[in-house]
Amino acid sequence: MATAEEVAKAAERRDVRDRWLLSAPALLVILLAATGPLLIVVVYSFLAPGAYGDVKWQFSSDAWTSVFLERDIFDDTLSLAAAHVTIFWRSIKLAGVTTLATLALGFPTAYFMATRSEKTRDLWLFLITIPFWTNLLIRTFAVLQIIRNEGIINTILLKLGIVSAPVQILYTDTAILIGMAYVYLPLMVLPIYASMEKLDFRLVEAGYDLYATRFRVLWRIIFPLVKPGVIAGSILVFIPALGAYVTPSILGGGKNMMLSNLIELQFGQGRNWPLGSALSITVMIIVMVALLAYVRNASKSGVRHG
Amino acid sequence: MASNFSIKHQPGFTAIAATCFVVLYLPIIVLVIYAFNAATSTSEWGGFSLKWFQSAYQNTQVIDATLRSFQIGAIAAVLSTIFATMAALATTRTNSYPGLTFKYAAINQPLMVPEIVTAVALLIFFSRVKIFTGYSGLGYLIAAHTAFCIPFAYLPIRARLENMDLTLERAAADLYATPWKTFRRITLPLLWPGILAGLMLAFVISLDDVVITEFVKSGGQDTLPTYMLGQIRRGITPEINAISTAFLLLSVAIVTLFFFVSRKRD
Numbered sequence: 033m034a035t036a037e038e039v040a041k042a043a044e045r046r047d048v049r050d051r052w053l054l055s056a057p058a059l060l061v062i063l064l065a066a067t068g069p070l071l072i073v074v075v076y077s078f079l080a081p082g083a084y085g086d087v088k089w090q091f092s093s094d095a096w097t098s099v100f101l102e103r104d105i106f107d108d109t110l111s112l113a114a115a116h117v118t119i120f121w122r123s124i125k126l127a128g129v130t131t132l133a134t135l136a137l138g139f140p141t142a143y144f145m146a147t148r149s150e151k152t153r154d155l156w157l158f159l160i161t162i163p164f165w166t167n168l169l170i171r172t173f174a175v176l177q178i179i180r181n182e183g184i185i186n187t188i189l190l191k192l193g194i195v196s197a198p199v200q201i202l203y204t205d206t207a208i209l210i211g212m213a214y215v216y217l218p219l220m221v222l223p224i225y226a227s228m229e230k231l232d233f234r235l236v237e238a239g240y241d242l243y244a245t246r247f248r249v250l251w252r253i254i255f256p257l258v259k260p261g262v263i264a265g266s267i268l269v270f271i272p273a274l275g276a277y278v279t280p281s282i283l284g285g286g287k288n289m290m291l292s293n294l295i296e297l298q299f300g301q302g303r304n305w306p307l308g309s310a311l312s313i314t315v316m317i318i319v320m321v322a323l324l325a326y327v328r329n330a331s332k333s334g335v336r337h338g
Numbered sequence: 339m340a341s342n343f344s345i346k347h348q349p350g351f352t353a354i355a356a357t358c359f360v361v362l363y364l365p366i367i368v369l370v371i372y373a374f375n376a377a378t379s380t381s382e383w384g385g386f387s388l389k390w391f392q393s394a395y396q397n398t399q400v401i402d403a404t405l406r407s408f409q410i411g412a413i414a415a416v417l418s419t420i421f422a423t424m425a426a427l428a429t430t431r432t433n434s435y436p437g438l439t440f441k442y443a444a445i446n447q448p449l450m451v452p453e454i455v456t457a458v459a460l461l462i463f464f465s466r467v468k469i470f471t472g473y474s475g476l477g478y479l480i481a482a483h484t485a486f487c488i489p490f491a492y493l494p495i496r497a498r499l500e501n502m503d504l505t506l507e508r509a510a511a512d513l514y515a516t517p518w519k520t521f522r523r524i525t526l527p528l529l530w531p532g533i534l535a536g537l538m539l540a541f542v543i544s545l546d547d548v549v550i551t552e553f554v555k556s557g558g559q560d561t562l563p564t565y566m567l568g569q570i571r572r573g574i575t576p577e578i579n580a581i582s583t584a585f586l587l588l589s590v591a592i593v594t595l596f597f598f599v600s601r602k603r604d
Contacts, residue, residue, distance in 0.1 A: 047432070047435075048435045048436070048437075050428075051428040051429070051432065051435070052428070052437065053428075054424045054425065054427055054428035055424065055425040055428040055429065055441055055445075057420075057421045057424060057425075058421035058422060058424065058425035058445060058488050058492075059425070059441065059444050059445070061417075061418075061421060061481065061484050061485050061488065062444055062445065062447060062448060062485050062488060063444070064481065064485070065460065065481040065482050065484065065485035066447060066448045066451075066456055066459075066460075066482075066485040066486060067444065067447050068463070069456075069459035069460050069462065069463035070451065070455070070456070070459045072459060072462055072463050072466075073455070073458060073459045073462060076462055086465070137354060137357075137358050138358070140348070140350070140351035140352075140354035140355055140358075141354065141355040141358045141359075143348060143351050143355075144351055144352055144354075144355030145355070147346040158594075158597055159359060159362075160362075161593060161597065162589075162590060162593055163362050163363075163366070165542055165546075165589055165592070165593045165596075166366070166586060166589050166590070166593075167545070167546045167563060167582075167585055167586075167589060168546060168548070169546075169548050169563050169566055169567060169570075170366075170369070170566075170582045170585060170586060171365070171366070173369065173566070173570055173574075173578065173582060174365035174366050174368065174369040174582075175365050176570070176574075177365065177368060177369055177372065177574075177579075178364070178365045178368060182379075182381030183381075184368060187381075214361070214362075214365070217358065217362065218362075221358075233345060233346065236345050236346070237345050240343075240345055246347070246348060246349060250348055271450075271452060272452065272453070274452065275452025275453060275454045275455065277453065277454050277457075277548070277549045277552075278548050278549065278567065281567070281571070282567075282570055282571070291454070292452075292454035292549075295454055295458060296454075296553075299458065299461060299553075305462065308458060309458065309462070312454065312455045312458045312459070313455075315452055315454065315455055316451060316452065316455050319450070319451070319452055323450060
């Protein structure tokens with residue numbers, strides 16, 4: 033029956049070929065308008081800047097040197113580029129604090145949603161989904177109107193006589209932090225909720241039967257079981273927060289730049305496309321490291337919980 | 339004592355959750371209220387008025403940007419949904435085959451890279467292509483939007499397909515239906531809710547994009563979000579509130595529709 037085997041093999045080969053043909057358009061578009069251009073960024077980061085933007089086609093490692101270092105124009109020595117280091121540190125710090133803040137607020141929220149009756153759960157989910165799909169720019173703009181000097185917060189504080197002059201929140205790091213925590217909160221709640229929904233409360237009950245306190249149950253039973261959701265949420269918040277463009281542009285003003293604003297500057301007034309490219313790749317590397325950590329963690333916890 | 343001990347209770351959690359929901363909606367509500375403010379300043383209330391909606395409606399830049407957003411969104415959503423449907427059919431309901439993992443990674447790649455990096459990459463690439471071909475139309479924006487919409491459209495379609503077994507398709511084939519007929523009469527109707535959900539998701543994602551559009555657009559190619567960003571940076575008028583409110587209404591309508599389409603089982 034070698035022929036039957038051959039027929040089956042040929043059919044399988046045809047199936048695989050058809051599947052490649054079917055996925056070709058999607059792969060091609062992504063290759064052309066998303067993945068492929070990333071490789072060009074790598075090439076550009078090793079070229080010299082052109083006088084009016086773009087690049088000169090000659091090899092140069094200057095862009096990579098100036099990601100963190102700067103050359104003194106008088107004695108040609110290299111020193112740490114304070115401005116860049118500040119912006120890197122600010123971006124990582126703000127993205128990290130945003131992640132922690134959304135976790136602190138999002139975890140109880142997801143828990144609250146998951147412990148509602150099955151019918152009302154959908155309503156709460158819907159309420160979290162609406163801001164999630166609402167334009168990020170509009171939500172940032174909404175925060176701007178709340179925290180600015182003439183905004184609701186300052187008006188109330190002034191009327192109550194708590195402060196005598198408006199508190200300057202806008203155009204500070206705090207403003208960026210508030211804005212990012214606000215816009216990314218649903219990204220934290222949704223994956224935690226997805227894990228929480230599957231939580232078996234018999235385990236919680238068993239914990240109480242064994243005289244565990246509420247905190248102990250939370251920390252030793254609930255938290256470990258929903259950890260994959262917590263990690264997924266943290267990644268989903270950290271990555272866009274690190275590369276955030278809209279929120280720092282609107283709430284941070286000109287002085288409080290984050291990485292994306294620094295990158296934009298190199299492609300605009302800075303006219304240093306290679307440096308902009310090198311900075312972009314650096315951001316991507318940080319994100320990749322975070323993602324790898326996530327994948328390793330996820331596969332570990334996957335083994336534990338089956 | 340044991341009777342009112344709730345195992346689901348955690349101290350303070352309900353209060354935090356309530357705060358979260360209030361905080362999530364309060365700024366949006368304030369934004370909407372001020373869209374109906376008669377005063378020119380955005381800091382005081384001057385009575386109810388629709389004048390900012392009227393002024394937005396008469397602003398040709400706003401109308402232009404809105405139409406462009408819809409045009410790009412519609413084309414990108416339809417293209418990405420078609421491509422994502424094909425890709426989903428090719429990557430589900432099969433044993434693993436060489437390249438399957440690669441396909442998953444490639445399709446989800448736009449989700450893994452920060453938007454700013456993709457934006458910069460496209461700026462560089464398209465500026466070269468522009469010099470080379472001389473074409474500087476909306477095609478670049480449509481291509482970019484189609485690419486980053488594919489993973490979003492792919493999600494619900496793939497989820498739907500994975501819950502469909504091959505029994506009905508096999509039955510159709512047994513009854514001598516051609517593969518195309520099986521697809522048209524069996525697979526497509528069953529898959530339809532997933533496709534619809536993917537289409538709406540892709541449209542919303544395209545409509546919301548700021549970063550990639552901001553870097554890829556040529557002069558005079560503002561979409562509604564990039565136009566708004568420019569205006570907000572210059573200083574705010576209640577007109578932005580009015581535009582935001584209209585935009586918001588549209589998003590909520592689409593999300594509501596999406597919610598019902600994707601929640602409906604079979």
